Amino acid sequence: MKILLVEDEPKVAAFIRKGLEELNHEVVHAYDGVFGKKLAFEQEFDVIILDVILPQLNGMEVCREIRKHNRQVPILMLTALGTTDDKVTGLDSGADDYLVKPFQFRELIARLNALYRRKDSTLNETVLRIADLEANLDTKMVKRGEVMIRLTAREFSLLELFLKNKGKVLSRVDIAETLWDQQFDSGSNVIDVYVNYLRNKIDKEFPDKLIHTVIGMGYVLKQTEQ
Numbered sequence: 001m002k003i004l005l006v007e008d009e010p011k012v013a014a015f016i017r018k019g020l021e022e023l024n025h026e027v028v029h030a031y032d033g034v035f036g037k038k039l040a041f042e043q044e045f046d047v048i049i050l051d052v053i054l055p056q057l058n059g060m061e062v063c064r065e066i067r068k069h070n071r072q073v074p075i076l077m078l079t080a081l082g083t084t085d086d087k088v089t090g091l092d093s094g095a096d097d098y099l100v101k102p103f104q105f106r107e108l109i110a111r112l113n114a115l116y117r118r119k120d121s122t123l124n125e126t127v128l129r130i131a132d133l134e135a136n137l138d139t140k141m142v143k144r145g146e147v148m149i150r151l152t153a154r155e156f157s158l159l160e161l162f163l164k165n166k167g168k169v170l171s172r173v174d175i176a177e178t179l180w181d182q183q184f185d186s187g188s189n190v191i192d193v194y195v196n197y198l199r200n201k202i203d204k205e206f207p208d209k210l211i212h213t214v215i216g217m218g219y220v221l222k223q224t225e226q
Contacts, residue, residue: 002045003020004036004040004043004049005028005049006033006050006051007029007031008032016108028045032055033055033062034057037066040062041069042167044073047074047115048075048076049112050062052079059077063075064093067094069223074097075094075097076096076112077099078099078101079098079099081100097114097115128160132144135159135160142159150201155194155198158194159202162211167221167222170218170220171217172218
Protein backbone atom coordinates (compact mmCIF):
# COMPACT_ATOMS: atom_id res chain seq x y z
CA MET A 1 0.00 0.00 0.00
CA LYS A 2 1.00 3.60 -0.52
CA ILE A 3 0.12 5.35 2.73
CA LEU A 4 0.02 9.03 3.65
CA LEU A 5 0.87 9.55 7.33
CA VAL A 6 -0.04 12.98 8.73
CA GLU A 7 1.36 12.99 12.27
CA ASP A 8 3.29 15.76 14.08
CA GLU A 9 4.70 13.72 16.99
CA PRO A 10 8.18 12.57 15.81
CA LYS A 11 8.33 9.43 17.98
CA VAL A 12 4.85 8.26 17.00
CA ALA A 13 5.51 9.00 13.33
CA ALA A 14 8.85 7.17 13.38
CA PHE A 15 7.27 4.15 15.11
CA ILE A 16 4.43 3.92 12.59
CA ARG A 17 6.63 4.53 9.58
CA LYS A 18 9.24 1.96 10.61
CA GLY A 19 6.60 -0.71 11.19
CA LEU A 20 4.81 -0.05 7.91
CA GLU A 21 8.01 0.02 5.86
CA GLU A 22 9.12 -3.26 7.41
CA LEU A 23 5.91 -4.69 5.94
CA ASN A 24 6.93 -3.29 2.54
CA HIS A 25 4.41 -0.45 2.50
CA GLU A 26 5.37 2.91 1.01
CA VAL A 27 4.95 5.73 3.53
CA VAL A 28 4.83 9.45 2.72
CA HIS A 29 4.98 11.58 5.88
CA ALA A 30 3.70 15.09 6.62
CA TYR A 31 4.27 16.85 9.96
CA ASP A 32 1.43 19.37 9.66
CA GLY A 33 -2.08 19.67 8.27
CA VAL A 34 -1.32 22.07 5.44
CA PHE A 35 1.43 19.89 3.97
CA GLY A 36 -0.69 16.78 4.53
CA LYS A 37 -3.55 18.33 2.59
CA LYS A 38 -1.16 19.33 -0.21
CA LEU A 39 0.20 15.79 -0.53
CA ALA A 40 -3.31 14.31 -0.50
CA PHE A 41 -4.29 16.65 -3.34
CA GLU A 42 -1.17 16.01 -5.43
CA GLN A 43 -0.71 12.25 -5.08
CA GLU A 44 -2.83 9.10 -5.05
CA PHE A 45 -2.80 7.06 -1.82
CA ASP A 46 -4.34 3.74 -0.88
CA VAL A 47 -4.96 4.85 2.73
CA ILE A 48 -4.44 8.03 4.76
CA ILE A 49 -3.55 7.98 8.48
CA LEU A 50 -4.53 11.35 9.89
CA ASP A 51 -3.91 12.76 13.37
CA VAL A 52 -6.46 15.27 14.70
CA ILE A 53 -4.31 17.73 16.64
CA LEU A 54 -1.93 19.09 14.01
CA PRO A 55 -0.03 22.35 13.47
CA GLN A 56 -1.50 24.93 11.05
CA LEU A 57 -4.62 22.96 10.10
CA ASN A 58 -6.32 20.39 12.33
CA GLY A 59 -7.09 16.89 11.14
CA MET A 60 -10.85 17.41 11.02
CA GLU A 61 -10.44 20.28 8.56
CA VAL A 62 -7.87 18.34 6.55
CA CYS A 63 -10.29 15.42 6.33
CA ARG A 64 -13.12 17.65 5.12
CA GLU A 65 -10.89 19.21 2.47
CA ILE A 66 -9.68 15.80 1.28
CA ARG A 67 -13.26 14.59 1.00
CA LYS A 68 -14.09 17.52 -1.29
CA HIS A 69 -11.21 16.42 -3.51
CA ASN A 70 -11.33 12.63 -3.26
CA ARG A 71 -14.36 10.76 -2.01
CA GLN A 72 -12.85 7.29 -2.26
CA VAL A 73 -9.51 7.28 -0.41
CA PRO A 74 -9.93 5.58 3.01
CA ILE A 75 -9.02 7.79 5.99
CA LEU A 76 -8.09 6.47 9.43
CA MET A 77 -8.15 9.04 12.24
CA LEU A 78 -5.37 8.37 14.75
CA THR A 79 -5.61 10.52 17.87
CA ALA A 80 -5.54 10.81 21.64
CA LEU A 81 -9.05 12.29 21.61
CA GLY A 82 -11.14 9.26 22.46
CA THR A 83 -14.53 10.37 23.72
CA THR A 84 -17.67 9.36 21.88
CA ASP A 85 -18.22 12.96 20.77
CA ASP A 86 -14.69 13.09 19.39
CA LYS A 87 -15.24 9.90 17.40
CA VAL A 88 -18.57 11.09 16.05
CA THR A 89 -17.02 14.41 14.98
CA GLY A 90 -14.18 12.59 13.23
CA LEU A 91 -16.51 10.24 11.38
CA ASP A 92 -18.83 13.10 10.46
CA SER A 93 -15.89 14.96 8.94
CA GLY A 94 -15.43 12.07 6.50
CA ALA A 95 -13.13 9.59 8.25
CA ASP A 96 -13.73 5.88 7.65
CA ASP A 97 -12.32 4.65 10.95
CA TYR A 98 -11.02 5.99 14.25
CA LEU A 99 -8.15 4.56 16.35
CA VAL A 100 -7.31 6.03 19.75
CA LYS A 101 -3.76 6.42 21.09
CA PRO A 102 -2.10 4.50 22.63
CA PHE A 103 -2.69 1.56 20.32
CA GLN A 104 -1.21 -1.81 19.40
CA PHE A 105 0.58 -1.74 16.06
CA ARG A 106 -1.10 -4.98 14.98
CA GLU A 107 -4.50 -3.33 15.47
CA LEU A 108 -3.40 -0.44 13.27
CA ILE A 109 -2.35 -2.90 10.57
CA ALA A 110 -5.62 -4.81 10.85
CA ARG A 111 -7.63 -1.63 10.43
CA LEU A 112 -5.52 -0.43 7.48
CA ASN A 113 -5.92 -3.79 5.76
CA ALA A 114 -9.69 -3.69 6.32
CA LEU A 115 -9.90 -0.19 4.82
CA TYR A 116 -7.80 -1.26 1.85
CA ARG A 117 -10.02 -4.28 1.19
CA ARG A 118 -13.07 -2.05 1.42
CA LYS A 119 -11.50 0.29 -1.12
CA ASP A 120 -10.87 -2.63 -3.49
CA SER A 121 -14.51 -3.64 -3.22
CA THR A 122 -15.57 -0.20 -4.50
CA LEU A 123 -13.41 -0.35 -7.63
CA ASN A 124 -16.34 -1.70 -9.60
CA GLU A 125 -18.48 1.34 -8.86
CA THR A 126 -20.77 2.34 -11.67
CA VAL A 127 -20.25 6.07 -11.08
CA LEU A 128 -16.74 7.54 -11.22
CA ARG A 129 -16.06 11.07 -9.97
CA ILE A 130 -13.48 13.78 -9.63
CA ALA A 131 -14.31 17.30 -8.46
CA ASP A 132 -17.73 18.12 -9.98
CA LEU A 133 -17.29 15.71 -12.91
CA GLU A 134 -18.98 12.32 -12.86
CA ALA A 135 -19.42 9.51 -15.35
CA ASN A 136 -21.96 6.70 -15.04
CA LEU A 137 -20.50 3.52 -16.51
CA ASP A 138 -23.91 1.91 -16.93
CA THR A 139 -25.86 4.73 -18.56
CA LYS A 140 -22.77 6.35 -20.18
CA MET A 141 -24.02 9.72 -18.90
CA VAL A 142 -21.44 12.39 -18.07
CA LYS A 143 -21.97 15.68 -16.28
CA ARG A 144 -20.03 18.50 -14.64
CA GLY A 145 -22.09 20.02 -11.91
CA GLU A 146 -25.55 20.28 -13.44
CA VAL A 147 -24.32 20.39 -17.04
CA MET A 148 -24.87 17.23 -19.08
CA ILE A 149 -22.05 16.42 -21.51
CA ARG A 150 -22.38 14.27 -24.64
CA LEU A 151 -19.38 12.09 -25.48
CA THR A 152 -18.71 9.67 -28.30
CA ALA A 153 -17.97 6.05 -27.38
CA ARG A 154 -14.22 6.60 -27.81
CA GLU A 155 -14.26 9.80 -25.78
CA PHE A 156 -16.18 8.07 -23.00
CA SER A 157 -13.66 5.21 -22.94
CA LEU A 158 -10.83 7.75 -22.68
CA LEU A 159 -12.57 9.56 -19.82
CA GLU A 160 -13.20 6.25 -18.04
CA LEU A 161 -9.49 5.40 -18.32
CA PHE A 162 -8.54 8.77 -16.86
CA LEU A 163 -11.07 8.46 -14.02
CA LYS A 164 -9.82 5.00 -13.07
CA ASN A 165 -6.28 6.37 -12.95
CA LYS A 166 -6.83 9.74 -11.22
CA GLY A 167 -3.55 11.43 -10.38
CA LYS A 168 -1.52 8.98 -12.48
CA VAL A 169 0.36 10.17 -15.55
CA LEU A 170 -0.71 8.13 -18.57
CA SER A 171 1.64 8.06 -21.52
CA ARG A 172 0.39 8.02 -25.08
CA VAL A 173 1.51 4.39 -25.26
CA ASP A 174 -0.56 3.54 -22.15
CA ILE A 175 -3.65 5.15 -23.66
CA ALA A 176 -3.21 3.66 -27.14
CA GLU A 177 -2.57 0.11 -25.97
CA THR A 178 -5.48 0.24 -23.52
CA LEU A 179 -8.12 1.82 -25.77
CA TRP A 180 -6.94 0.83 -29.24
CA ASP A 181 -5.45 -2.55 -28.28
CA GLN A 182 -2.55 -2.07 -30.64
CA GLN A 183 1.11 -1.18 -30.74
CA PHE A 184 1.48 2.57 -30.61
CA ASP A 185 2.75 4.40 -33.69
CA SER A 186 4.97 7.12 -32.24
CA GLY A 187 4.43 9.18 -35.36
CA SER A 188 0.66 9.34 -34.86
CA ASN A 189 -1.11 12.20 -33.11
CA VAL A 190 -4.39 10.32 -32.67
CA ILE A 191 -4.07 10.28 -28.86
CA ASP A 192 -3.51 14.04 -28.71
CA VAL A 193 -6.50 14.58 -30.99
CA TYR A 194 -8.84 12.57 -28.76
CA VAL A 195 -7.50 14.18 -25.59
CA ASN A 196 -8.24 17.57 -27.14
CA TYR A 197 -11.74 16.43 -28.10
CA LEU A 198 -12.32 15.41 -24.49
CA ARG A 199 -10.83 18.61 -23.10
CA ASN A 200 -13.10 20.71 -25.27
CA LYS A 201 -16.12 18.99 -23.78
CA ILE A 202 -15.26 18.58 -20.10
CA ASP A 203 -12.78 21.43 -19.46
CA LYS A 204 -13.17 24.26 -21.94
CA GLU A 205 -16.25 25.89 -20.41
CA PHE A 206 -15.24 25.29 -16.77
CA PRO A 207 -12.76 27.24 -14.63
CA ASP A 208 -11.23 24.19 -12.91
CA LYS A 209 -9.29 22.28 -15.58
CA LEU A 210 -9.00 18.55 -14.95
CA ILE A 211 -6.90 17.16 -17.83
CA HIS A 212 -3.29 18.32 -17.61
CA THR A 213 -0.36 17.80 -19.98
CA VAL A 214 2.89 16.53 -18.44
CA ILE A 215 5.49 17.59 -20.97
CA GLY A 216 7.44 14.67 -22.39
CA MET A 217 5.42 12.13 -20.39
CA GLY A 218 1.71 12.23 -21.24
CA TYR A 219 -1.50 13.32 -19.55
CA VAL A 220 -2.96 13.25 -16.05
CA LEU A 221 -6.49 13.75 -14.71
CA LYS A 222 -6.38 15.66 -11.45
CA GLN A 223 -8.07 18.52 -9.65
CA THR A 224 -6.06 21.72 -9.48
CA GLU A 225 -5.41 22.70 -5.86
CA GLN A 226 -7.34 25.82 -4.93
